[in-house]
Amino acid sequence: xxxxxxxxxxxATAAAAVWPDVASAHGLVGRADLPIPSWLFGWGASIVLIxxxxxxxxxxxxxxxxxxxxxxxxxxxxxxDPICGLIGVALFGVVVYSGLEGTSEAMxxxxxxxxxxxxxxGLVILSVLFGDVFRAFNPWLAVGxxxxxxxxxxxxxxPVRRDYPAWxxxxxxxxxxxxxxxxxxxxxxxxxxxxxxxxxxxxxxxxLAMAAFGIExxxxxxxxxxxxxxxxxxxxxxxxxxxxxxxxxxxxGVPSMPMVPGSIGLLxxxxxxxTFDGFSNGPVxxxxxxxxxxxxxDLGSSTNVAIExxxxxxxxxxxxxxGLFYRLGVRGMQTVGEGYPSTELARxxxxxxxxxxxxxxxxxxxxLLIYNGQAVASLVSDPLGDGSNIFGTASAHIDYGVIxxxxxxxxxxxxxxxxxxxxxxxxxxxxxxxxxxxxDATRSQYWMLVVxxxxxxxxxxxLSAVRQ
Amino acid sequence: xIVLAHFGHWYVSLPVFLGxxxxxxxxxxxGDWLEKRKGGRRDRD
Numbered sequence: 001x002x003x004x005x006x007x008x009x010x011x012a013t014a015a016a017a018v019w020p021d022v023a024s025a026h027g028l029v030g031r032a033d034l035p036i037p038s039w040l041f042g043w044g045a046s047i048v049l050i051x052x053x054x055x056x057x058x059x060x061x062x063x064x065x066x067x068x069x070x071x072x073x074x075x076x077x078x079x080x081d082p083i084c085g086l087i088g089v090a091l092f093g094v095v096v097y098s099g100l101e102g103t104s105e106a107m108x109x110x111x112x113x114x115x116x117x118x119x120x121x122g123l124v125i126l127s128v129l130f131g132d133v134f135r136a137f138n139p140w141l142a143v144g145x146x147x148x149x150x151x152x153x154x155x156x157x158x159p160v161r162r163d164y165p166a167w168x169x170x171x172x173x174x175x176x177x178x179x180x181x182x183x184x185x186x187x188x189x190x191x192x193x194x195x196x197x198x199x200x201x202x203x204x205x206x207x208l209a210m211a212a213f214g215i216e217x218x219x220x221x222x223x224x225x226x227x228x229x230x231x232x233x234x235x236x237x238x239x240x241x242x243x244x245x246x247x248x249x250x251x252x253g254v255p256s257m258p259m260v261p262g263s264i265g266l267l268x269x270x271x272x273x274x275t276f277d278g279f280s281n282g283p284v285x286x287x288x289x290x291x292x293x294x295x296x297x298d299l300g301s302s303t304n305v306a307i308e309x310x311x312x313x314x315x316x317x318x319x320x321x322x323g324l325f326y327r328l329g330v331r332g333m334q335t336v337g338e339g340y341p342s343t344e345l346a347r348x349x350x351x352x353x354x355x356x357x358x359x360x361x362x363x364x365x366x367x368l369l370i371y372n373g374q375a376v377a378s379l380v381s382d383p384l385g386d387g388s389n390i391f392g393t394a395s396a397h398i399d400y401g402v403i404x405x406x407x408x409x410x411x412x413x414x415x416x417x418x419x420x421x422x423x424x425x426x427x428x429x430x431x432x433x434x435x436x437x438x439x440d441a442t443r444s445q446y447w448m449l450v451v452x453x454x455x456x457x458x459x460x461x462x463l464s465a466v467r468q
Numbered sequence: 469x470i471v472l473a474h475f476g477h478w479y480v481s482l483p484v485f486l487g488x489x490x491x492x493x494x495x496x497x498x499g500d501w502l503e504k505r506k507g508g509r510r511d512r513d
Contacts (some may be wrong), residue, residue, distance in 0.1 A: 039484045046488035284482075335500055443503075446496040454489040461485035 038409075038464035042457045045417045049456060052421045053449045056428045057442045063433040065426065068252035073238075073245045085142025092139035092199065098383040099196025107375075108385030109192040115199075116184055117372045121365040127229045128358060131238035131245075134229040135219075140206040141226070144215045147207075164213040164221060169261030172209075174269050176224020178319065181273030185280060186311030188304045227266065231257075232358050234351075235422075254426055257351045264350045268326065270357040271455070272319030274364045278462030279318055280311070289314070325454060326353065332447030337440030348434060352427040352448065356455050359419020363412040363459060370408070374398045409463075416459045420452045427452075 091114075099111035106112035126133045135141065151157075183190060183198070209218045219226050233239075234253035239246045257263070279285050292310035293303075301309060330346045340348075374396070381394035388394070403411075427448040431441035483490075 042485045043488055046492075050492075332496065332500070335504075446492075446499070450489060450492050450496055453492055454486070457485045457489050461482055464485075 038460065041409075041413050041464075042460040045413065045420075045456045045460060046453045048417050049420055049424065049449065049453050052424055053428075053445065056424060057445075060425075060428060061432070061438060063429050065249065065252050065429045066255050066433050068249050070239060070241070070246040070248040070252075073247050075244050076240065078243075081136070082142075084136040085139070085145070088137035088139040088142050091137070092203070094383060096196045096199050099192040099199065101384055102192055103385030104191045104193060105385060106190070106192060108379075108382075110376075110379040110383035110385075111192040111195050111199075112190075113372065113375050113379050115195055117368060118376060120180070120184070121361070121369045122373065123229050124232050124358065124361050124365075125369070127232040128235045131236040131240060132230055132233040135226055135233075138219070138223075138226055140203045140210070140223070141215065141219050143203075144207060144210045144219075148215060161214050162212055164217045167261055168221070169263065170221055170227055170266045171262040172222035173224040173227035174262050174265040177228055177266065177269045177273065178315065180224070181269070181276065182308075182312060182315055185273070185277055186308055186315060188307055221260065228270065231266070231270065231354055232361075234354060235358060251355070251422055251426060254351045254354050255430060257354070259347045259350060264323070264326070264346060264353075267350055267353040267357055268319050268323040271353060271360050272322040273315060274357075274360040275322060275458070275462060276315045276318035277364050278459075278465070280314060282462060282465030284465070285314060326350075326451060329447045329451035329454075332450065333444045336444040336447075337435045337437065340434070349427055349430060349448065352423045352430070355419045355422035355426065356452075359415045359422075360455075360459055362415040362419070363463060366411050366415070367408050370403055371398055371400060374402070412463050413460065416456050420456045423452050423455075424448065 095111045095114050098109055102109045102111065123134050206218070206223055209222055212218075213222070220230075221227065234257055235251060236253065237248055237250050239248055239253055280289075289310055292313060293306040296306035296309045297303065327342070327346065330342050330349065333345050333349070334340065334342045375398055377393050377396040381389050381391045381396075383390075424445070428441070428445055431444050431448075432438065435441040435444060
């Protein structure tokens with residue numbers, strides 16, 4: 001009991017170090033007015049992680065998440081799926097139509113805002129809160145299923161199916177996520193028209209792949225966005241099984257994530273692309289980027305191509321750096337206990353990166369969602385940017401006072417700390433079920449603690465570099 | 469070479485931010501090394 005009290009006091013002290021003066025954090029205050037230097041937040045966050053690690057080692061002696069029980073809640077009516085699918089297809093149609101027919105100014109076109117804010121960022125948060133939302137509204141999945149239903153009604157045989165190659169795993173999803181991040185962060189010609197054509201092209205590729213490999217098999221492995229949002233839905237306390245919505249403890253869906261080929265690559269791509277978003281807005285990239293561009297220009301590239309190639313190098317470099325850092329942690333773990341091969345350990349502990357990917361996404365894109373997300377109110381009334389006012393909300397403005405810069409910083413720090421503590425919990429739980437001796441399980445996690453503290457410090461450094 | 473030279477002037481903030489990571493890494497690495505040494509001695513005895 002005394003030990004529990006001591007751990008609780010230590011946790012409270014560490015939390016106070018990270019969130020000082022939070023009660024007075026109100027009003028329009030910039031992040032420059034933070035009560036302590038931003039690096040101290042990094043040190044405070046590290047202390048929280050170390051204290052959490054000690055608390056886990058002493059208070060969490062049995063695996064609890066590996067075999068967590070799901071409780072059925074209610075059956076989802078059969079009509080929900082077609083309705084959600086129809087909404088998904090309609091939204092897809094609106095996005096493509098506004099992209100093709102609307103203004104080429106991205107700020108005033110519904111397509112650009114919807115794709116980069118509501119879809120890319122908003123769906124991540126919705127997935128964590130409500131489960132696999134995108135799967136329900138996925139437009140190409142809805143069209144694929146509708147075509148299958150229509151073909152069955154007409155007595156037509158399904159197209160020739162090929163076995164989905166096991167080695168391909170989630171690699172198509174990795175390529176999709178890296179490609180989308182490159183499009184968002186690097187590509188210089190991303191007009192709403194280009195985005196609309198890319199949406200059409202992506203949907204066509206998905207339908208062809210579904211026809212070749214089977215709808216569910218392709219969507220579960222190769223459809224980058226379904227796979228990406230499904231990652232985050234594993235953090236959710238809600239899961240749908242056989243038409244019934246189940247409740248489960250938060251994080252309990254992550255350990256059961258199937259580790260098919262490309263899974264680690266996908267997680268590194270998710271974290272690395274967000275890392276590059278922060279890195280590319282910081283001073284180091286601002287100094288490095290011009291010389292990289294000059295290098296490509298010297299090799300004969302045009303200015304735009306040189307910018308895009310330099311960005312691609314930066315993006316891939318960040319993804320590789322994340323993978324390398326994780327591998328270093330795994331190599332350290334290998335020296336402990338039964339001496340599992342590093343590839344086995346990398347596979348067994350990769351799921352611990354899921355909450356980190358969410359923490360990075362939330363921390364980096366929170367301000368985008370909170371500010372630019374408001375623009376959807378005016379854009380639904382004027383999706384083409386031609387001055388129409390369909391729902392009477394076209395004159396709605398973005399309220400930048402909805403949260404202060406200081407408030408955003410606190411949300412970012414909290415997201416990173418909570419995400420990494422969740423990663424530690426998952427790693428500790430897995431180690432307890434993997435190692436025969438509790439002592440080995442704890443010792444192996446020293447290395448995961450280094451990885452988690454490293455990702456937290458890196459995340460805070462990137463965010464603090466952006467604000468300078 | 470010019471591109472690589474940029475890695476020479478990382479901002480002071482990075483090592484400051486990564487201070488706890490370096491300290492933890494050193495502690496875990498040395499701990500592992502001591503553990504192995506102890507295990508080696510036990511085997512010899």
